[in-house]
Amino acid sequence: MDTPSPLGDLAGLPFRKMNGLGNDFVIIDLRAHRGVKVTEEAAQYLGDRNGPYGCDQIITIEERAGEPFMGIWNADGSAVGACGNATRCVGQILMDESGEDAVAFMTPSGPISAERVGSNRVVVDMGEPRLKWEDIPLAEETQDTRYVDIKLGPIDKPVLWGPSAVNMGNPHCIFFVEDVEAQALDRFGPMIEHHPMFPERANVSVAQVKSKYEIRLRVWERGAGITQACGTAACAALVAAHRRRLTARKASVVLDGGTLAIEWRESDNHVMMAGPVAFEYDGILE
Numbered sequence: 321m322d323t324p325s326p327l328g329d330l331a332g333l334p335f336r337k338m339n340g341l342g343n344d345f346v347i348i349d350l351r352a353h354r355g356v357k358v359t360e361e362a363a364q365y366l367g368d369r370n371g372p373y374g375c376d377q378i379i380t381i382e383e384r385a386g387e388p389f390m391g392i393w394n395a396d397g398s399a400v401g402a403c404g405n406a407t408r409c410v411g412q413i414l415m416d417e418s419g420e421d422a423v424a425f426m427t428p429s430g431p432i433s434a435e436r437v438g439s440n441r442v443v444v445d446m447g448e449p450r451l452k453w454e455d456i457p458l459a460e461e462t463q464d465t466r467y468v469d470i471k472l473g474p475i476d477k478p479v480l481w482g483p484s485a486v487n488m489g490n491p492h493c494i495f496f497v498e499d500v501e502a503q504a505l506d507r508f509g510p511m512i513e514h515h516p517m518f519p520e521r522a523n524v525s526v527a528q529v530k531s532k533y534e535i536r537l538r539v540w541e542r543g544a545g546i547t548q549a550c551g552t553a554a555c556a557a558l559v560a561a562h563r564r565r566l567t568a569r570k571a572s573v574v575l576d577g578g579t580l581a582i583e584w585r586e587s588d589n590h591v592m593m594a595g596p597v598a599f600e601y602d603g604i605l606e
């Protein structure tokens with residue numbers, strides 16, 4: 321008897337492979353397949369770079385309450401609330417379908433709006449940052465989330481102590497350092513991701529402030545490891561840097577895979593993220 325496919329009900333469905341600055345996604349349109357679910361096993365199989373697919377996140381386009389909804393899973397199979405780079409890709413798919421240059425859709429952490437700002441370039445309103453300790457969430461009451469008191473054993477010296485915490489629909493811990501290249505992020509990223517201070521784990525960034533208008537950022541993503549880019553981390557780092565008066569409200573965030581333009585708007589407290597989207601290929605899940 322054939323062993324059942326880890327894809328479950330997803331087997332046979334078309335998918336689109338896209339990326340945002342190299343942060344890559346398997347995107348599956350489930351709007352015509354109500355009731356089909358992404359299981360943890362299917363997400364892990366699709367995220368596995370030693371398997372036939374491989375990606376940082378698995379993304380669905382669904383319809384809920386008559387409007388588009390974007391589902392998000394990390395490569396480790398965990399379902400999460402936000403994914404900035406994928407939001408630009410989903411926005412582009414929906415705008416290409418409608419022929420419009422703007423679109424709104426829902427995500428697990430709230431509504432998102434996207435606008436085309438040139439060919440293969442999209443700006444997304446990522447909403448308001450959550451800055452209270454209980455909204456990150458942190459395990460201990462912390463009056464000032466600009467400086468989280470994480471007690472750690474020996475760790476790489478260049479790390480400037482007291483990381484900031486910001487939630488952009490997902491939890492972020494940002495260490496400000498003198499040299500991002502000098503950090504063994506592959507070693508202390510997982511330590512912080514799984515640190516007891518973060519009951520829902522955390523995405524972990526090292527940020528080097530190059531000027532009031534530029535941040536160099538590297539990211540260990542919760543559930544995916546080091547990625548080429550992380551849109552919500554870029555938003556979180558800009559918010560954290562401005563809160564510590566290290567940058568203006570608008571800056572370029574330079575990730576391994578390229579640059580995002582981030583603005584924490586004073587007028588409505590929303591964080592705007594502009595960047596490229598890239599189509600890779602279409603395929604069938606089998």
Ligand SMILES: N[C@H](CCC[C@H](N)C(=O)O)C(=O)O
Binds near residue numbers: 376400404549552
């Ligand atoms: N790893 C993240 C989800 C993907 C975020 C990232 N790919 C982005 O572009 O924001 C988390 O567990 O919250």
